[in-house]
Amino acid sequence: MGVPNADGYWGFCNKKNIKNYRTRCSVLISKGNNNILIDTSPDLRFQLLRNKIRNISSVLYTHKHADQTHGINDLRVFFLKNKKKINVYADKITLSYLKNNFSYYFKDGIEYPAILNGKKLKNNFSLGSKKELIKFKSVKVRHGKINSIGYIFCNTAYFSDCNELSNSNLNKLKNLKYFIIDCLRFNPHPSHFSLSEILDVLKEIKPTNTILTNLHSDLDYNILLQKLPINVKPAFDGLKIQL
Template identity: 35%
Template sequence: MKITLLGTGTSQGIPVIACDCNVCLSKNQKDKRLRTSAMIEVNNEIFIIDTGPDFRQQMLTNNVKNISGVLYTHHHKDHVAGMDDIRAFNYKWRKDINIYCNNITVKALYNEFPYVFEKEKYPGVPKVNINLFTNKEFYVNDIKIVPIKAMHYKLTVFGFRINNFVYLTDVSEISDKEKQKLYNADLVVLDALRKEKHISHFSLDEALSLLDEVKPKQAVLTHVSHYMGLHDEVNKELPDNIKLGFDNQVFNL
């Protein structure tokens, strides 16, 4: 299984428009972050987690020629705004693209992209198949996908576990029951917005506390804001098996 972090930044990305902080002005490529997303290549299938505003750029940068489907964590703009660009794969392969989401997210997609779901569609719009999931494991061909329910302030969001890989972003709270799904992982990609506490995201300390509890072999932190600090400086403060992720980082599990 191959994991690619397509983006590791928060909703504004880094650099932030009009910001002159040392992170936004950094020349280090690892301090430049597109909106959070990931690609999972497993058993000849390619899944994208979230299609944010940078989806097109992320597909081009990583030379992605085909995808099997999109897994949505939730419906916030920085995670769904690029869905229209799915149509490039429709044109290339003459197939609909499977979307996997919960009932809250699909309602938001209907409102955000009404032209995709109209009975009489305008030519050239994205063609998608909606597959709803709840907090129960489901299969795509022979691949088991385990949703992980968490809270993003008052909004229910979902992470995912595939084999020994866990992806959980935009989380401020997770129950003990759901934490069980994080144990015995080879790699956990986890939300950590900044060092200071935040109402709807894990802080660095909160992320480290959860990781200390579930003890993955390796963890990387994502959805990072410019308030976290410089990539290399923050990583010096972290345990050897826990580091800030960076855009286009690849893991082979």
């Protein structure tokens, strides 16, 4: 939901700390001019402006929920700018949801041209060309009663919405440089990892660095930081890491 909530509720977060001001989670992976966006959050326009992002090359989706998809309209400006459709990649269920609910972005209409190419996600794929190419592995994980997709790239994994990792998935996540992982709150949740649950996962896969994302208003930045191992940090809006 972001922090504060739409009704102004900050929960346990200190509103004087800018790192507690959180938009809905998303990430941009950049290599040269190759800018790959994961999820189009409802806050996308603000995120793009605040971080001075002037181009989007392609988009990957984790799942079909509104907080991952409903900023899709903000991709239109990049189509108008580049006169080129943007490729968006998603699993079968998410792609069907996008095409059904935002059909005018995928099909030419009388007044507006299509701006997106919907592509079914593969297990292993690459985006970009030559020196800007980035290799990805997509991983299906549980997010409550639905599936979500995590992405592994550049010795980094991004798993923004999940509450369970199978043994097979855990094996794929060993020896990472960065693990960016869902951590909604202190207490257990039916579709997101809690802090204690994710700390147990980290003991098994032992990434060099971990960044906790999708933080709810229960988790004040400084209070959470004090409870974490030295190589685990809370995410904050605008955070940049060198892969």
